[in-house]
Amino acid sequence: MIAGKIKLSDVGECRSRLDGSYHLSEAQIVKKRILSSPYPLLNLGNVTERIWHAGRWKRVYVDNPKTGITLLGSSAMLKGDLSHEKLISKKYTDDIPDKILQAGWILISCSGTIGNCAFTNAQHAGKLASEDVIRLKPNNILGAGLIYAYLASKYGYVMLTQGTSGSVIQHIEPENVEVIPIPNFPDSFKSEINQLIQDSSKLRDEAMYELEVADKLLKEKAGLRTLTPEDYDYFGQHSATRKPSCFARKVSEFGAVTFNAFNNSERIKAIISSIPKGHLTIKDVIEGGETFSSTGAPSIEVKPHCGIMLINQKDIFDTIITGKYISRRGVKTDNLVKYGEVLIASDGTLGENETFCRAVYANEDLEGAFLSSHFIRMRVNDKVPSGYLYCWLNSDYGFRLIRRTQAGTKICHPINKLFLSIPVPILADKDMKEIDRMVRDAHTKRHHANVKELKAIAMVEAEIEKWN
Secondary structure: OOOOOOOHHHHHHOOOOOOHHHHOOHHHHHHHHHHOOOOOEEEHHHOEEEEEOOOOOOOOEEOOOOOEEEEEOOOHHHEOOOOOOOEEEOOOOOOHHHHEOOOOOEEEEOEOOOOOEEEOOOOOOOOEEOOOEEEEEEOOOOOHHHHHHHHHOHHHHHHHHOOOEOOOOOEOOHHHHHOOEEEOOOHHHHHHHHHHHHHHHHHHHHHHHHHHHHHHHHHHHHOOOOOOHHHOOOOOOOOOOOOOOOOOOOHHHOOOOOOOOOOOOHHHHHHHHHOOOOOEEHHHHEHHHOOEOOOOOOOOEOOOOOOEEEEOHHHHOEOOOOOEEEOOOOOOHHHEOOOOOEEEEOOEOOOOOOOOOOEEEOOOOOOOOEEOOOEEEEOEOOOOOHHHHHHHHHOHHHHHHHHOOEEOOOOEEEOHHHHHOOEEOOOOHHHHHHHHHHHHHHHHHHHHHHHHHHHHHHHHHHHHHOOO
């Protein structure tokens, strides 16, 4: 039970409401704490040039990056890699300049799962966001970094979500955001917070650029070109001009594993034949020649940071991973993630923008975490470095080769025997080591970026908690 005292003036301010569920709610407690700020209070509308969302518009989805522009939803805006999101037609989308995102803005999810925030960087710039995302363009009064850290804090989250509307699907509107109070913190504090967030954004930009360079280097040294949609089969919407995938196979060509047409595609056969001779397979380059997955453990949930973080497929692709924490009791240490593991999301559907079959590199953020069983896990032997294997499996070639191994109807899974037979091109040792170095460096930058962002948010929360 929660008990507390309120002033008679508080009752008048809220149209004579006397129920405890309102006056002792978390939103009211946070609001009172913010209003007790020793610093002057402003509204978000005072410290921004504009707060708005793009509204609804007609969308024509396309699969060609030359004719399309990336559209981000409220979940996609949180991801660490935005290169696999849906494309909509440039030709049939009106007012693109007014809808396009720029670096240094703050995005807020405003429908369904509401109150999540993202600080836009070079990855977001030039893309569009759906009507489920509120854009906040800061002016120079407080600084974009401070506003973001405030809204991303637990106090900012409560302030964002207190003005919801809707019964089943919750919404917040720009006018709800405009009136949120924000303290005008001291200049030295504002400067430090802004610098941490800006440094974090810069590190993420550098990491993404380094991964792109590593991908280009791998293809250049292997003599491979970037794939186009005509090079592979996929499920989902197709262009009307796309040639159908028809081919014949002799019975003798089928093995004992599968006779699914998707697994035996003529297009994927051409991709495999383009890989340089002398390649190895995944089975050849991983410890014991076998993949593994986490085994079950009692999921006794505990307070954040008081046990082991449990991570699932939905969370692992976010910029900052926020899994739930479970008790260490019953969790085998062999199941905990080791730095340098290569992970594959092993359950899901075949949409082009789904995370199913996408690769993850286990960096400092994941080390020591406990993964759900919905991942294929690999630890390399001395044939190739782990960063190089990740770079290959994260490429368009790797993704298509993994997808080719799938089986299932609604929820699909890779066929293990086919997965282990995926070819891995072998380059000169110095080239593989250079690609490995870039991958490791990029993921360490991502880790440092997260550390800086979380530090900024923690500083804002600690400052607010000092107030009576």
